[in-house]
Amino acid sequence: MKRIIKNNYLFFLMNLLFAGSSVAQNKWIQSYNSGYIDKKGKFAGGSEIMHLVSHKGKIYAANGYWMDARWVIPPIGQRQSAQVLRLDSSESEWQVDLDTGLSNDHGLEYMKGNVLKSVTFTKDENGNKLEEPVNILVMASGANFERGGAVSSWVRDDDLGNWHHTLVRHGSTNGGVRWVPRDMEVHVDKVTGKEKIFMSLGNPGIVSGTYDKKIPGKIRWDNHVEYPFLDVGSFRTRPLGMAIANGSLFFSEGGAIFKRIDGRVPKYIKVLDFHEDSDTDVGGIRGLTTIENPEGHGQSLLFLWAPGDRSECQVKRLDPVGNGKYKVHDEIKLIDLMSDHLGAEITYTLGAHNMMYSFMDVDKGKKVHLIGFQGNIKTKKHLRWKGSSLYAGALYAVRQEDQTYKVLEVNNAFRPGKRPLVAPRAFCYSPFGDDQIYFGGHDSSRKVSDNMAWIFHASSEVALGNKKGKESSITKINTTTNTKLHNGPIYELRIYSANEGRFGDLIERFRNHTHSLFKKHGLEAIGYWIPTEGPALKRRRFIYILKHQSRHDAYVNWVNFSNDKEWERVLDQPKFQGLLSLKPVSLFMKEPKFSSLVRNGIEKTGGVYELRTYVSQKNKIKLLEDRFSKSTASLFNKHGMKNIYYWNAFDEPQSKNTLIYLLHHSNREQANSNWKSFNEDPSWEKVLLNSRANGPLISKPPERIYLKPMDFSPLN
Template sequence: MAEPSKWLQSFDAGYFDEKGQWAGGSEIMHLASHKGKLYAANGYWLDARWVIPPDGQKQSAQVLRLDQANGKWQVDLDLGKVNDLGLEYMKGNILKSVTFTRDGQGRLLKSPAQLLVLAAGANFERGGAVSCWVRNDDSGKWNHTLVRHGSNSGGVRWVPRDLQIYRDKVTGVERIFLLLGNPGIISGVYDRGEVSRIRWDRHVEFPFLTKGTFFTRPLGIAQANHALHFSEGPSIFRRIDGERPKYEEILNLAEDTDTDVGGIRGLTAIKNPNGNGQSLLFVWAPGERSQSQMKRLDPDGKGGYTLHNEANLAQLMSLKLGVKVPYTLRGHNMMYPVTHPVTGKLVHVIGFYGSISGKSDLMWQGSRFYGGALFAVRSADGKYSVHEVNGPYAQDKTLLVSPRAFCLSPFSKNEIFIGGHDSSNKVSDNLAWIFRAPLTVALGIEKGLSAPALPEQSPRMARVDEGPVYELRIYDAAEDRLGHLIKRFKLHTDKLFKKHHMEPVGYWLPIHGTAKEKRRFIYILKHQSRYAAYKNWNAFTHDPEWKRGVLEQPEFQRLLSQRPTSIFMTLNDYSKKVPTLSNKVGGIYELRTYTTAENKLAALNARFANHTAKIFTKHGMSNVGYWTPYDHPESKNTLIYLIKHESREKADINWRAFSQDSDWKQVARDSQRQGKLLKRNPERLYLKPLDFSPSQ
């Protein structure tokens, strides 16, 4: 008797592969078949290994490799480790196997060059970059190229979304086009002289000399009717080939779009059902109330176009689940073409996800998103049916949420792999997944058995659950904005911290410094653990009361001149044991930071625990707290502590008395017989508490 058809889980994030590399992720972004193997690009958005670096470096996105259908996925590329710039990449934004047939002069290659290409974006202080990696299939190594970098001011996002090979009809040159994000579209050519085999242009092709940058990220690129097209916001552009190419807008839906959701998504060329040539199929998702309307743009044979509505994915989802659907989103990638195994006709598979009202047992707990993975199948005649990865969702099944990537199996005929999850601003540790099934099951031709949920295999790093953990944060207010920042904290932020289980220790302003230095706002929070801090901050930043009730008020916008400094700290074991003076109201605080010479932190802490803190008390200084930074490398060489004085004048008196104390002089000599403990002079800030600070 034949084994029944069924879904099988191919990848469950959260394990160490055969070489000891972490194979995890919160999302599977892409799947690509290449030279008999299957590759997957993952992402670590809202995964603890990105937010809480286990080894001092954030876990960047990866490319995973599967060598056989029943095999174990292995890490083939770690983006953070294979670039010579120290950049960190949260997502593997686009992964494709592409084939060049011509070189940069338009000459035919002796044999086609098939390359596996990955592009990803990285953000850093005041800027961003897009990188490209190309796999050397002979060595198994990936070669990195920095394609483009620049400022992120004005909300510019360096987030590549898609790439496409296209041959210019006028010049005859075959190019690879890459969507960079808001900066626009750039291209390159095949060049055997380059290690990566791709030579990228120095300049963005569009809209560099016209608009500068796009308002929203371009989200789709496709070749149709012998021309290159791409979408941005509510518009579709067509490339006009030539030595100096131009772009013509052929569609504008004339509606505002949300820069995060993007507008026109998933641009795909299909056969024109009403005549010759090809139509462009896409989903219209303008913003946070998106209903994911499937639309089709047909050439009318007269140089123009006609626009048609095909299906509303929110309505299809509502009918499928029997619930109201306020929001849906699709078009993470193109609509995936598959030959129907029964009819032999081309159909398109369209992944999507959405929020629901009612039936809370079907929701991803803590959200309103449906916990299963829905996808639509568009038949050759334009009809739609809705199906689910691994069958109907239930609480005892694997959480899926969103199918992002589809790929026919390179190992067997008529089998498909599907991967996904979408973090959607929720903590998503190790929630990336890949399933596989016969095409007949995936397309609903026959019923398939569901795969059982796999046992938890990826416990968190033990250290992230230890606590409490403290967080020192320093804000630099923009000119004339400090008063508004203080008001925001006093009226709103402090209350929301407590709502989300973050305990304020104190809020302070510097007493001394330049005008810029005195615009700093300093505070310390206490968290149950480092992991709790990660979850609580995420809940805080996405709290509607914060996003809409506070941040939308003009007086509370553009308050900072730069990104805040955040230092997580663990309380030193002697901090609670050292003597302190009565913590009466009044006085000023002193925040000091010591950076030690190599391997001297333990000796410095021993000196404070056994001697220094006691001598502080002797001279009128009250010990408040002693901490070590949580993250590497500061955890190996830094001590941060807070003490209190009766007044600023008294602080000078206290320090003079301390420095002249005979006991201190002896301790200082004894502790440095094997070399100085400090690498440089201590940093210090005298601080006054704000009137709403818990520490007064």
């Protein structure tokens, strides 16, 4: 931790030295380097910067922790949630302004800062005009929990410097429903005159709310979604964009754009539908943005068409042509711009993570739009982000009013040895009067991304490509310093429950595919077993134990395994789909020191194993371990039970009270005989009596599973 603070302090001092001369030098400056402790002792991190917003003379950034160790590794209830960061001046350091996980009353955790906007209300909840417009900063994020999800909003009190939380909606995740807000807009209904804020909730639909100064959160969200629950129940995909054009509200979902028809009973109609399937997570119409209509009167909608893994990022424009009709124009394909810029073959692109950001090019006196994007590079593989096909630099396109485009890069072009940035997601003009444009980004793209969130800034001349800027050299990624995560080895107990009639397919998948892929990615299998007895449901369990060099290595190993193309092809086979009836159980464990001292060898292969779990009384786990290390383990061996492994749970609270161990017996009948002779041994009776002098050591009867090793199990 001291190293993080020291490194970041040096980073901050160097930024101060460059800040005054950065405009004159036309230099890229790194404003935020994720992974440090701020002035109030809060961890400022993130794998991604999701949004940048100028609000009342300051800049706010929403981060995310997707594919970051601080989100992935800790158990539920102990994960680092998304944050809002604050920059008070060009010379200051980013501070944590909001921690979403610590700022709600429900114990919810939020992986990403999905929406961050500065919005202005001119009317109250009854439609009456306010004496003065009210400008507030709103954050929204989605949380998932067992079989459910929720969307929360936070509104900042700029006078007190704190945030007020509201649980907007919650519900089931059955059927793949995702509670992921994406955008919000304030719109005045042309019929009723009421002003509302509209927000996409993800698959559940669009919800609205009104400004109410009487409540702490200032926004009174409606109790129902406005669209589409009365029509089709929920969206197939999550809406990816929202915009106001020509006085109407529009949003995109999948390959369609919807328009709100205002009124006391509002309706929504499709004004565009590509009738093409799109990826349910990232694909479809993205970055919906309002621009002036270049072909006539009124406003047009600019957007990116990105249909999943087929995406070439076609920038399109929807122009109104009168009588409620619209015409689609194709402007450019980002895949072509990227290919020309890099001189390489590009196979996939994705962009417009939020919207297409508008800036004024003062030198030319015209408005431009910035579009962040990324892509897979087939040739020039040395330019890839290591372990992926993605180009490692941060590309963005500058769209001119005449529909011409040019491609630029944050901190200039990537080269081997330079810090990877991978996709700018957010852009913001500086409120500090220094003519700087701020860029925020990184897209984790299912790759390990600890502390990879970044923010850079440069003068508008450099940012818009009118002058060449010198690159920043302050780009080292802060590393995780929690020694507990890097110590090892660590073991992982996993239990899969198969659907009826699918147990054989699950075993086949492990025997023919999973086991070899585990080896490839450093997941060392200790053993694979199936229960020997119990009801049918319990006998359909597949139990295995893995060994990792450390807890952090386990996280990296699993990510690499999950992204393996061969594994994806295995999962594409119908017979290997829908195998599990329950979510897999995973428990990370560490060996106490005595485990290796009491371990016995197995004279013959086969036999049966016995997995036992003890839960101690409060503050008695050490006494329980002492009983095993000093007496019980040797008595096991005396009575024909071989000590194979002992473990403690790795994570709290189980680490304070849980002991797990694995025994071996020559056969199931012998196991009964072994336990009988053990329990009747006077030495054990004495040990047990002495250990209970101050009360029992365990809080409940031990859990026990007898196991048969699989023919491909290393421990056989």
